[in-house]
Amino acid sequence: MLETATRLFYGEGVHTVGIDRIIAEAGVAKATFYNHFPSKDDLVRAYIVEQSTLQRGLAESVREGSPRQRLEAIFAFMCDFGAGLTFRGCPFVNTAAEYPDPSHPVRKAIEAHRRWNRDLYRDLLTAAGHPDPARTADVLMLIRDGLVVGFDLDDPATVKAAVEEALLRVLGP
Amino acid sequence: MLETATRLFYGEGVHTVGIDRIIAEAGVAKATFYNHFPSKDDLVRAYIVEQSTLQRGLAESVREGSPRQRLEAIFAFMCDFGAGLTFRGCPFVNTAAEYPDPSHPVRKAIEAHRRWNRDLYRDLLTAAGHPDPARTADVLMLIRDGLVVGFDLDDPATVKAAVEEALLRVLGP
């Protein structure tokens, strides 16, 4: 059920996909859905939280190599994933675009994920002995966001090369 | 009329704002609207095209200084604009998130703007005598996209510092 919602929300957007479509494709009755989720916004929030835990799991599964190598592996993985045909940008960025109010629970969940992401970069940079981990983590966030937007809207090969170049410039050789 | 649509589309999203609200706030009859625009999608496309010409005009108004200084002025302007209270991300990125189909006219208009933007960076880098203008323009697109997303979702002061750091790393001192 959440799986179907994830596929549809990510692939077509949150507002364009209705409850009827989700329950139809999930093979679930409407009453069942509303027994599990109080409202559609709760489903959207669950979708965001699930994507966040999924990405955290992926990041933690990258355990081999030095911190610097792990950072590079994370970005390389994002590039590989972004070059896939199903890629349609970052679920957090795309969903935030549909929720203008920053105090909305969905936006709060997105904010929490971004905080984790920034902290992940900072911790890896700190472990790598980087002289300015905090600010460099912010720069990596820039590159990350540019990556997900670029792979969605521009030529994948071009974006991949740009990301590698940017990492080289920011992290040094 | 387009002005009202721009304000609402940018501020609240395309799908959440209906025709009724646009004509009500613009003080225009529905028949009048449909005399000017065949459909809502045409209005969205007009919104995108207008934003594109607006940004082109702004970029061309930055004429003083060396190419390098003009590039920095453009990014500084984006930072100033992004720190404003009305900022809600990039209209192109946000709208693209609501139009999954890349062959849709709205997406085509967004694609055209992004091509212009990349070419602007490349031409300025070429004029500045940069050794690799094409790839560096792609890197600047990464930073640009990271900038607009970051100013929308993160702390403005942090993003501003990150952008300045990133430009320093990418363009050199």
Next chain:
DNA sequence: ACGATACCAGACAGACCTGTCTACTCTTCT
């Protein structure tokens, strides 16, 4: 065996969506 629980299918309410249409008013040009 039996009650509780969870499921399904689907009708329904009330609101909102886009887009069309009618009827009327005002301006402008000839």
Next chain:
DNA sequence: AGAAGAGTAGACAGGTCTGTCTGGTATCGT
């Protein structure tokens, strides 16, 4: 003066949206 064009207000059709509610069914633990 009179026709044409463009605006206004608003009803209307046909569809979709979220969320509730009614029946009927199946699967449990006891």
